[in-house]
Amino acid sequence: MRFINLYFLILYSLLIYEKCKATVELRAIALTYSEKEKNFLPITNQFNEYAKENNIDIRIDVQLYSPTNSSLNVNDYGTEIEVLMKKKSEKYDLIFYDTMYSPRYAPYFLDLSKHMPKEHIDMYKNTIANKTCTYQGKWVGLPLSVGYEILYSNFSLLEKYGKKIPETWDELLETAKYIKEMEEKEGNNNVLYYNGLFPLYETAICSFQEFIHSYRETIESPYPDYSSPEALNALNKLKEIMNEISSGETFKSNDPITLGAIYSGNALFLKYWYIGTVHSSFKRSIIPGRNKGVSASTVGGTNIGINGYISEEKKKAALEALEYMTSLEGQRKYMHESTEFSALTELYDDEIVCKKYDCNILKKIQLIPRPSSVAKNYDEYSTQIRNYLYDFLYNGADASKTLEAMNDIVKIYNISIYPSESKEGFTILLVTIGAIVLILLSSVFFFIKKFKSHFSFFSIDSWVIFFLSFIVIISSIFTEYGEVTENKCQIRMILNTFGCSFLYIPILYKLITTFPEKNRFFNWIENSKFSFYLIFTLIDIFLCGLTFISTHNIIDINVKEGKKYRLCEANSFGTVLLSLIFAEKIIIGILIAFMLFLEWNIIKINREIKLITCTFYVNILSGIVLIIMKYMDLNNYKAHFLIYTIINLVYVLSCYFFMYGVRIFDVIIKKKEPKLKFIKQAGTVNSTLTERSKNSSTINYDTNSKFGSMTLKVLQYHYFTGEETKTTDDFSVPSMSFTNGESLK
């Protein structure tokens, strides 16, 4: 019994021991695009040793892929990991990645600020890591190492001619030109005066960005915009440097060639990453700028991130490993033992570090992160930028066109109200405001006696509503300016919905009340003007109220090698809503058309009917033009803006003219005043109709079929003139048509 107990005890302890001893094996992946980047490997060895010494049961195993044994090329360098991550792969726990991919991997990696001690993250908050490791507030990784670009100057060659290390690009150019001339006089034609470092891969972006950044005014100035004069000056200087002291071939040389020159070559100035051991005649300095003291260096280097899809146990282990690797002590040891730089700048005061490196230079370097958060797909963006850059450097493309094209890769164009930014926008703005002022001012004619009678067809409240309609519709032009947002799209839709209703409803109401025959329904409408307006307004309010549910998406119109812009596109709900609104307008439109047809020949209101018809045609035409435009591929934001605003202006001004302006012209050109006295004529039409039906045998139409009698009735109204006519002449036209009507049947 005792033995058995003892046996179990031993077994149990062994089991526990085994369990504790089970080492968590972390798999790390590292993709590098140059051999140089393998330098970060010592950190994992360093961690494994540290773990062993401190009895931490975690081990890191690295899989390294470099251009030599992976099929990756630089352009889809970032894709490989993204593909794994999209599959929520748990294959790798720790990911060593180039700093430029933080935005790209942000959705898949652990947010370190939520899983690591605050002090640890705070340590990096004041460093460049705040830019290179974060994306939209999320800490995607922590920097294992950073890389700096500097200038190497051949001091023995400079001394020979009594020259200094250049601080500005002009000095560099002058010095190199002078030395080149002198050396060539001595028959020495093999010196490399400046390398540029614009190879046909990613590194060129670093050099390009640096050069532009070094052209900013002061150290504090922001990165110059590609449309700024600084950027243009920078590109021109770059070309000058290439042509005068270097060549396209030299600028194109890849890393190994430059490295060769750094170790042993025959060179004057070289721009390259800071590396520990170089030829003894080289002195290091920060990269020159346009002004003394201004410099720029792209941040290179490697970050470490943690896969967000791994098990909790692995996450814990990975966090522990990462915390050690990025701790001050871990980084200090790493900097002592490797040739890499830590992002923690306090280490640049460390004695051993400063023995190895020139800490003065390290402290003076002015960093600029790569524009990796500018575009969703940085690799694609980088490729496009580089293609424009190579065209400029090696194929003689124009500098300002190059910059404009680069700007256009990510820039979303919009229409501004300022003349300096958009002449079109400013002109339309002036015209629009002018039109609004004209419409408002012209309302003075209501108060001038001579004109008053010309407006009496519509009641004064109808006129107020019409004017409101013009202003509301024309105001929607203002939503075409500036950034395209969902709100603007909705406001535009609401303005147009109400604007059209404000025009149509009073017209429809008036046409119903002038209809010569009365029935209960028409009488009700005539007596309930307010309710009639209210019904349609409520429908509009209901439909527009629904726009607060999202109705539009903002879509990017990508114009290849052109200017990108944004547009509103109705989503599926928005399409339904728009169709409903459209249907409402169409129904009102059909009613108006029908009423116009019925009242077409009423003499007393003939001119009014013709004017409303003109307005009606303007509406139909604008509708058709708008629908055609919708299906046209404009691909030009200015054309898009102009077409839509001009349609709007022409539409409103035409409606305004036919509804209102014409009446003023009437008075001004002293046209005979139309007869505008309206007498209720309910009896008259009936008597005419009965008179006509008495003559039915002579006119000879078919009243037996329902359709026939309806058509007849409609046509009767259509030809009804509103006046008792007894002359036979007046009947000749209708009888002709009736016969036609019959033959149609």
Ligand SMILES: *[C@@H]1O[C@H](CO)[C@@H](O)[C@H](O)[C@H]1NC(C)=O
């Ligand atoms: C890829 O090549 C490097 C050497 O360039 C080597 O260290 C590494 O183990 C290789 N990786 C794989 C997965 O074969």
Ligand SMILES: *[C@@H]1O[C@H](CO)[C@@H](O)[C@H](O)[C@H]1NC(C)=O
């Ligand atoms: C770091 O970045 C955040 C925003 O991402 C900012 O709020 C903070 O001020 C930055 N810290 C420093 C020291 O620049």
Ligand SMILES: *[C@@H]1O[C@H](CO)[C@@H](O)[C@H](O)[C@H]1NC(C)=O
């Ligand atoms: C520096 O210039 C000297 C004199 O021309 C030359 O001999 C030497 O190779 C150059 N050093 C490097 C590293 O280019």
Ligand SMILES: *[C@@H]1O[C@H](CO)[C@@H](O)[C@H](O)[C@H]1NC(C)=O
């Ligand atoms: C509109 O474009 C101008 C440049 O044309 C730009 O400065 C501005 O930021 C843009 N506005 C918006 C809101 O996108």
